[in-house]
Amino acid sequence: MALDPVPFVTGRAVFIPGADIDTDRIIPARFMKCVTFDGLGEFAFYDVRFNSETGEKTAHPLNDPRFTEASILVAGVNFGCGSSREHAPQSLRKYGFNGVIAESFAEIFYGNSTTLAMPCVMAGAADIVAIQEAVEADPTVEFTIDVKALKVRSSSGLNIPVTMPDSAREALLSGRWDPIQELLDNESQIEKKARELHYV
Amino acid sequence: MGKSLFQKVWDAHTVGTISDGRTQLFIGTHLIHEVTSPQAFGMLRDLGLKVKFPKRTFATVDHIVPTVNQDAPQDPLAAEMMQALRKNADDFGVTYFDLASGKQGIVHVVGPEQGITQPGTTIACGDSHTATHGAFGAIAFGIGTTQVRDVLATQTLALELLKVRRIEVNGDLAPGVYAKDVILHIIRLLGAKGGIGFAYEYAGDVFGRMSMEERMTVCNMSIEGGARCGYVNPDAKTVAYLSGRPYVNMSDFNATAARWLSFASDADAHFDDIVKINAADIEPTVTWGISPDQGISISENIPDPATAATPLEKASIEEALQYMKLAAGSPIKGVKIDVAFIGSCTNGRISDFREVAKYIRGHKVAAGVTAIVVPGSQIVAIQCEQEGLPEIFRAAGFEWRGAGCSMCLAMNPDKLVGDQLCASSSNRNFKGRQGSPTGRTVLMSPVMVAAAAITGSIADARELFTLEIPAAVA
Numbered sequence: 001m002a003l004d005p006v007p008f009v010t011g012r013a014v015f016i017p018g019a020d021i022d023t024d025r026i027i028p029a030r031f032m033k034c035v036t037f038d039g040l041g042e043f044a045f046y047d048v049r050f051n052s053e054t055g056e057k058t059a060h061p062l063n064d065p066r067f068t069e070a071s072i073l074v075a076g077v078n079f080g081c082g083s084s085r086e087h088a089p090q091s092l093r094k095y096g097f098n099g100v101i102a103e104s105f106a107e108i109f110y111g112n113s114t115t116l117a118m119p120c121v122m123a124g125a126a127d128i129v130a131i132q133e134a135v136e137a138d139p140t141v142e143f144t145i146d147v148k149a150l151k152v153r154s155s156s157g158l159n160i161p162v163t164m165p166d167s168a169r170e171a172l173l174s175g176r177w178d179p180i181q182e183l184l185d186n187e188s189q190i191e192k193k194a195r196e197l198h199y200v
Numbered sequence: 201m202g203k204s205l206f207q208k209v210w211d212a213h214t215v216g217t218i219s220d221g222r223t224q225l226f227i228g229t230h231l232i233h234e235v236t237s238p239q240a241f242g243m244l245r246d247l248g249l250k251v252k253f254p255k256r257t258f259a260t261v262d263h264i265v266p267t268v269n270q271d272a273p274q275d276p277l278a279a280e281m282m283q284a285l286r287k288n289a290d291d292f293g294v295t296y297f298d299l300a301s302g303k304q305g306i307v308h309v310v311g312p313e314q315g316i317t318q319p320g321t322t323i324a325c326g327d328s329h330t331a332t333h334g335a336f337g338a339i340a341f342g343i344g345t346t347q348v349r350d351v352l353a354t355q356t357l358a359l360e361l362l363k364v365r366r367i368e369v370n371g372d373l374a375p376g377v378y379a380k381d382v383i384l385h386i387i388r389l390l391g392a393k394g395g396i397g398f399a400y401e402y403a404g405d406v407f408g409r410m411s412m413e414e415r416m417t418v419c420n421m422s423i424e425g426g427a428r429c430g431y432v433n434p435d436a437k438t439v440a441y442l443s444g445r446p447y448v449n450m451s452d453f454n455a456t457a458a459r460w461l462s463f464a465s466d467a468d469a470h471f472d473d474i475v476k477i478n479a480a481d482i483e484p485t486v487t488w489g490i491s492p493d494q495g496i497s498i499s500e501n502i503p504d505p506a507t508a509a510t511p512l513e514k515a516s517i518e519e520a521l522q523y524m525k526l527a528a529g530s531p532i533k534g535v536k537i538d539v540a541f542i543g544s545c546t547n548g549r550i551s552d553f554r555e556v557a558k559y560i561r562g563h564k565v566a567a568g569v570t571a572i573v574v575p576g577s578q579i580v581a582i583q584c585e586q587e588g589l590p591e592i593f594r595a596a597g598f599e600w601r602g603a604g605c606s607m608c609l610a611m612n613p614d615k616l617v618g619d620q621l622c623a624s625s626s627n628r629n630f631k632g633r634q635g636s637p638t639g640r641t642v643l644m645s646p647v648m649v650a651a652a653a654i655t656g657s658i659a660d661a662r663e664l665f666t667l668e669i670p671a672a673v674a
Binding site for chain 1: 212215218220224226229249350426512515
């Protein structure tokens with residue numbers, strides 16, 4: 001399956017404060033009552049974007065008109081923890097995000113995001129603050145997550161080293177972020193393994 | 201140098217290496233439910249693919265099932281999801297434990313009770329609490345929906361090797377300290393992100409003495425500590441629990457049991473990290489915040505942001521206290537509750553209900569508290585009925601419900617309203633987790649939930665009941 005390589009993504013950024021932002025927060029469970037992923041974008045961060053009693057918009061960064069153009073999400077530690085729901089990265093993708101920069105990620109969220117060609121890179125705490133300050137100072141600053149060079153650069157002059165697992169980087173750069181074709185191609189080895197395992 | 205169980209199971213299931221360097225791992229057992237599977241079947245149809253080994257996928261319905269009037273959900277979206285699972289199971293030839301089967305329940309309760317969950321196997325499910333099955337010495341973990349597609353189509357996944365952290369708990373647990381307290385204590389110590397990149401091996405005499413159901417409670421919450429999977433080495437209890445279960449092949453069972461036990465970590469196995477915990481240091485533990493690592497013993501006070509070690513920790517405590525409407529530095533004991541919930545894949549098994557039923561006779565749920573009890577499966581419900589447990593709970597003022605995920609996650613009618621505070625035997629205290637964007641969750645053991653229900657506020661079960669150490673059974 002020929003997929004597009006993702007050597008970098010570019011766009012404006014928005015900082016979402018807080019540690020341990022879980023996937024229930026990213027997409028509340030009631031919006032998972034669906035049999036397709038279509039339409040999840042509008043429900044991203046729904047319960048922190050809208051007051052549950054009045055329905056009015058809260059002071060959440062995603063409600064701030066300065067950040068409506070943002071396509072790169074910036075967060076703190078353990079982003080995407082909790083439930084394995086792919087609905088979370090799907091909703092972020094459909095909301096318009098193309099990449100995430102955080103101090104650290106929960107594993108299942110990370111893998112789900114890579115499979116959707118949404119690069120997630122890790123930056124140091126001080127660098128996250130520097131990005132946050134740059135965005136606050138000027139929301140129109142353009143950021144590039146450079147998967148190849150493992151850098152985050154900004155039009156304001158930031159040049160920050162970031163990390164990601166070698167396998168995720170390789171998958172994005174080679175256009176093999178969805179592994180299904182490679183998994184299918186190993187059919188004979190799969191069948192051999194199935195015969196070896198007593199319980200299969 | 202010997203091998204850990206994790207390494208043995210990984211090696212036995214490795215198919216090869218794909219171009220990005222990840223291992224292609226054979227997934228021997230695939231469990232699915234109605235929430236994270238419909239899109240995966242949709243992808244299969246789009247790609248024109250079949251299910252590679254239909255006999256190795258098992259389906260049930262749990263998240264969206266109401267706990268009253270179960271087969272006729274009033275919610276049309278829930279009904280649509282149940283119909284989609286029926287159709288997908290039929291179209292692709294997958295075994296489905298539906299409501300009419302008498303075997304339906306929470307997927308992590310159904311797998312073990314059917315004997316589908318076995319030592320030395322790999323188990324995946326589109327559900328982060330799949331780690332539960334690690335109690336049997338399986339490598340079991342949650343996956344996303346695109347990966348559900350991968351398992352359906354190829355019975356394999358592309359995965360990165362994990363490191364292994366051995367967590368040893370030795371000594372004696374005091375009466376009133378349960379498996380739930382042990383795992384809440386571990387998560388408190390190591391943090392909600394402490395386990396990222398690791399599989400957790402739970403070892404030491406405390407886990408050795410635990411029943412299989414208690415081991416499931418511990419492994420279930422590995423993900424709350426950031427670890428995608430956690431396991432206990434298989435032993436005689438594991439074998440005894442599985443003997444005679446429907447999906448266990450009993451011909452040449454001795455050889456099967458010997459093979460299972462051979463997967464246990466070698467005495468000289470390598471571990472990337474070892475943590476030692478003294479059982480005597482563990483007290484009945486409850487959460488006070490919005491992350492499962494925000495826990496304290498029942499006798500401690502709620503943390504004060506003024507004493508936080510770092511600005512980040514200070515901000516986290518402040519955010520949690522504001523959401524939970526709790527006062528810094530005040531006791532957690534005595535905080536008023538509105539709802540009490542006993543159930544979930546963490547604590548919805550027969551031993552959980554037996555243990556609570558031992559102590560609630562002669563007590564009544566406090567006025568103004570709604571207390572619901574939800575068996576984890578139809579089989580657990582029948583066992584409870586045979587032992588007369590529903591009558592004991594009803595006499596004490598609890599509502600007895602049908603099997604499902606219920607109030608753990610708010611995908612069915614069981615939800616908190618407004619800022620209700622729930623004493624809950626479930627696994628997550630995230631903001632909004634129990635269905636109200638302002639609802640509040642305090643995690644604890646089932647006996648502690650019962651004590652809170654009766655007292656009307658968070659209580660020390662040891663002061664209300666005369667607790668004994670439960671007799672360990674397989």
